[in-house]
Amino acid sequence: MWFMYALSWVSFILIAICLTIAVAAGMYYVAELIEEYTSIAKRIIRLILITVTILNICLFLFETQFTWTLCIIGLISNIIYFFILADFPVIGFLSPTFLFSMLLLVIHHYFAFSFFNSHYYPFPEILSYFTIFVWMVPFCFVLSLSANDYVLPQYADKQRDQYNQDSMLNNGGDVVTNYFKKRANKVGLLACMRSIQDTILPTRNKKF
Known part of the structure; x- marks a missing residue:
């Protein structure tokens, strides 16, 4: 009886892991579609x-x-x-x-x-x-x-008004440089998932 009880907990843990991976994969796919x-x-x-x-x-x-x-x-x-x-x-x-x-x-x-x-x-x-x-x-x-x-840089947009002349000079001197430096420090959900993917799953080099 105890053996089946232990197996039931093992199966429950496996199902929970599979569900977590499935939900994470679904979120990753939907985030890419939204992007x-x-x-x-x-x-x-x-x-x-x-x-x-x-x-x-x-x-x-x-x-x-x-x-x-x-x-x-x-x-x-x-x-x-x-x-x-x-x-x-x-x-x-x-x-x-x-x-x-x-x-x-x-x-x-x-x-x-x-x-x-x-x-x-x-x-x-x-x-x-x-x-x-x-x-x-x-x-x-x-x-x-x-x-x-x-989002492409639009300095005239009201959401970009926070980047004044001083902050732009400190971050590269123009709108485009500031934009690409901002992109280098992404904190979105998809960027976080990609970081986890690169950490857990190493990139395989292609052989020709």
């Missing part, structure tokens, strides 16, 4: 945002147990995400809009946990709420961070 097709990705994220907003309104109308505070926080978060999406794929991590969206994400988690602690719902319904209303849109933006690394 390649940023305009299509923007339209898909906008469609997801509109759908989640409509579902949030339906949740407020048809689920009487849900408090109006929780639904309003979700709606305000979606409005802020629309402002972030307007400049996609450029995402300013220090912009007031992005910082406010992160604050709303933390507040949304707090109110959601508080609500489900005081109201009984089956676990699949709780998971569906967090997946659709809390995590889905921020996860789309996380997958899109790699697209921000390949």
Whole structure:
């Protein structure tokens, strides 16, 4: 009996490892697609945002147990995400809009946990709420961070105003040099995965 119990734990660990690798591979593939097709990705994220907003309104109308505070926080978060999406794929991590969206994400988690602690719902319904209303849109933006690394330099763009003349001189003297130096220090999800891939899987030299 103990032998089968031990084998069950071994199989559970193997399944967990396989699922983790499958999810990581899927995220890597989707991040590459977003990097390649940023305009299509923007339209898909906008469609997801509109759908989640409509579902949030339906949740407020048809689920009487849900408090109006929780639904309003979700709606305000979606409005802020629309402002972030307007400049996609450029995402300013220090912009007031992005910082406010992160604050709303933390507040949304707090109110959601508080609500489900005081109201009984089956676990699949709780998971569906967090997946659709809390995590889905921020996860789309996380997958899109790699697209921000390949935006062509546009000094006239309002997102590039932070690079003034002094910072440009300190980083190479012109817009193009500053752009390529910025690309050398990418911190996106896809760049992180590629770094892990290069570390774990060594590159094989081709022989001719």
